[in-house]
Amino acid sequence: MxxxxxxxxxxxxxxxxxxxxxxxxxxxxxxxxxxxxxxxxxxxxxxxSLSKENHPFTIWNGKDPKTEIIITWETAQSESSAVWLGKESNLLSLVYNGDGAGVKVHRVELTSLELGTKYYYRVGVNSEPPLFHGPLSSFTTAPDDENTEFKFALYSDSQQLFGIGSHDRIAKALEGYNDLAFVGNIGDLCQEWDHQGDWNLYLLESRSFMSQTIFVPVLGNHDGWYGESEGHENKYKKYFGIATDSNFADENHTLFNYTFSYSNTQFIVAEISKTEDEDPNEIRNINHDIWLNSTLANCQDKTFRILMFHRQVFSSNGMNTRLINRIVPIVEKYNISMVIYGHTHHYERFLYNGVTYLLLASGGVMPTDTGINPSTPYTKSFNMGTSFTFFSVSPNNLTVKTITPDNDIIDSFVLKAENSKAVLLAGGVG
Amino acid sequence: MTFINNYFAMIYAIIFQSVLLSGYFFWAPKARNPEKLYNCWLVLGLRGVFFVIGCYLGFIFLDTSIKILFLGVYGYGNISFHITSCILLLVLGIELIIGAVFVAPTLKSITTFIVMLTLFIYYFEINQVVVHEDLDKIFIPMFYAIAFLIIITLIYEIYRKLKTKGFEDKELWNFERKFKRIFNWKFNLILWILLSIEIILMIEGYSLFFWLSYIF
Structure with missing residues (x-):
């Protein structure tokens, strides 16, 4: 035709x-x-459609893990706050009874706790009879002894676009481990920083492990601090609060960086979440690095130093040269044992100049690293699919194991403390 | 060694398979009938572009599944979560490449195939582009191939006009009827159902064969 x-x-x-x-x-x-x-x-x-009530959870957010804790929960209506605490689950006594106007987001700081002690607690309203919110929960304060072995778990990028993703699988798997000192999320907890539904879903799914251990949040670019306006409340700040000294909470300073020590290890949670946080010439980043340098200088007596922040340094989905130039010299100057971050949605382990860098961004988000070339000169292990990572710290060794929610081992390795450094002892892909 | 991750490959697969099935059922009923052939130039042109896209996606699906299953780019720690998607991608990739190129090839279609394959290998293996929040780079070889197909068709048509007698881009072979019988609408409907279930399971952290973890 x-x-x-x-x-x-x-x-x-x-x-x-x-x-x-x-x-x-x-x-x-x-x-x-x-x-x-x-x-x-x-x-x-x-x-x-999720409930506007969120069960209680505990954070340190810069407080001393040995003696202090912050308990947070949310109620649908404004109420007064009360906390019952005890060393036995059936012997709780009222330790905080708020007065004055009620609030929806309740934040109670407890101090003068005993070292290395497991506490049970309930929250609610001190009425007759008491009105409890959420289940009986627990947390354990840090030990005084620097030789105490401990375990913790980390994952990153649980953000669930349209509520889809596999974070609930990780949360349920973590519920089975009741010996963890804490569980951390290395940023991008949620997809939208101001979308209440995203946060309700995250907190609902995380109930399973948050009711039995302490949560360590890290600010991600999706949770990021973009200021607030009418109808756009920052939910990361709403639930976790500002971590830094409020005297420095202005546009020239970061707000959510903090540090804590646990046994022989110093954890440093830096605020490198958004693209602008990479720029070494920004005044707030200069101030941030002053804090980072002084914090690291003060913890050189620790066996291990672990630096955590959200944005990727090394990644098969794009090397971040600005952060490599800015962070690597600090890492090497202060003998950081391991750098842990997220952002590009896969798991990857690097060894660069003898330091281990761990990318843990498989915490429930769908992998959006579309085209990827997993063969950088520093890559030691690479994986895609839902996973989270266990850390076991002993006086001289740091053992790391990344697994799926079904216990398939993806990667495992051991770092040994040697002359202030952490040397890779053994490691292999699962 | 650049590759498209199997999650995204599965999304491309389900979208393409849905379009393919809609072709079978609604747009191009002749596709279901092995006896009927097209002769409208507009339909043939669109079919040519559709075949280029299908063939290119076929490359992507084969490349992804081979690199995961046989080259172990993810390692094998959680292979039970990837094996179903890789098998589905492998099957669809083979169907797309055979259907687009090798059912009834002409010199023109074979030449376009070779050009596209060369571009694919260059971009994915030699140039090894790393795609960071930059989706369009993945499809550069496909657009080059479509442009090449248009150019070679124009050259062919001009040459055919000038050389009035004895020139025709003949089919080298034709087993279209046999192909349509094997890869019929029932086969593609089952594949579509499996792809739909698997992609949702994958996003939720499961897979049709995730239970293999508990056996091995």
Whole structure:
């Protein structure tokens, strides 16, 4: 058929019926994609429909893990706050009874706790009888002894776009470990920093482990500090508060960086979350690095120093040269044992100049690293799919194991403390 | 060794498979019938572009599944979570490449295939582009291939006009009927159902074969 005849054929056959059939076929094509669309829509509706009450959880946020803790919970209505605490689960006594106007987000700081002690607690309203919110929960304060072995777990990037993702699998798996000193999330807890549904979903799923251990949050770019305006409340700040000294809480200083020591290890939670946080010439980043340098200088007596922040340094999905130039000299100057971060959605382990860098961004988010080339000169292990990482610290060794929620071992390695450094002793891909 | 991760490959696969099925059922009923062939130039042109896209996605699906299953880019620690998607991608990739190129090839289609394969190997193995929040780079070889197909078709048509007698881009072989019988609408419908279930399970941290973890 010639081109001329083709046009003639189209002209003659283009009727209202043809157009209706075309529109019908278009919608039928969309219908074929409906399983995915229904899944996305259903997940979003589920997220929106969640309760506005959030169970209690504990954080340090810069407090002393040996004697202090912050308990936070949220109620649907404004209420007064009360906390019952005890060393036995059936012997709790009222330790905090707030007065004055009620609040929805309750934050209670407890001090003068005993070292290395497991505490049980309940929260609610001190009425007769007491009105409790959430289940009986627990936490354990840090030990005084620097030779105490301890375990903790970390993951990153649990952000669930439209409420989809596998974070609930990680949370349920962590529930089975009741000997963890704490569980940390290295940023991007949620997809939208100001979307309440995202945060309700995250806190709902995390109940399983938050009720039995302390939570260590790190600010990610999706949780990031973008200021606040009418209708746009920063939920990271709402739930975890500002960590730094409020005297420095201004535009020239970062707000959510903090540090804590546990047994023989110093943990430094830096605030490197957004693109602007990479720029070494920004005044707030200069001030941040002054804090980082002095914090690291003060913890040289510790066996291990672990630096955590959100944005990637090394990654097969894009090397961050600005951060490599800015952070690596600090890491090497202060003998940091391990640098842990997230952001690019996969698991990867690097060894650079003898220091281990760990990318843990498989914490429930769908891997969006579309095209990837996992063969940097420093890559020691690479994986995609839901995973989280266990750390076991002994007086001289730091043992690390990354697993799936079904206990498949993805990667494991051991660092040994030698002359203020942490040397890679053994490691292999699962 | 650049590759598209299997999560995204599965999303491309389900979208393409949905379009393919809609073609079977609604847009191009002749596709279901091995006896009927197209002769409208507009349909043939669109079919040519669709075949280039299908063939390119076929490369991506084969590349991803081979690198995960046989080259172990993820390691094998959680292979039970990836094995289903890789098998589905392998099957769809083979169907797309055979269907687009090797069912009834002409010199023109074989040449376009070789050019596309060369571009794919260059971008994924030699140039090894790292895609960081930059999706379009993945499809550069495909757009080059579509441009090449248009150019070679124009050259062919001009040459055919000038050389009035005895020139035709003949089919080298044709087993379209056999192909349509094997990869029929039932086969593709089952594949579509499996792809839909698997991608949702993958996002939720499961897989059709995740229970293999508990056996091995």
């Amino acid at each position: 010639s081109i001329k005849n083709n046009f003639k054929y189209i002209r003659e056959n283009l009727s209202l019926r043809t157009i209706i059939i075309f529109i019908r076929n278009f919608f039928l094509t969309i219908l074929l994609l409906s399983p995915l669309l229904i899944y996305l829509g259903g997940s979003s509706l589920y997220e929106i």
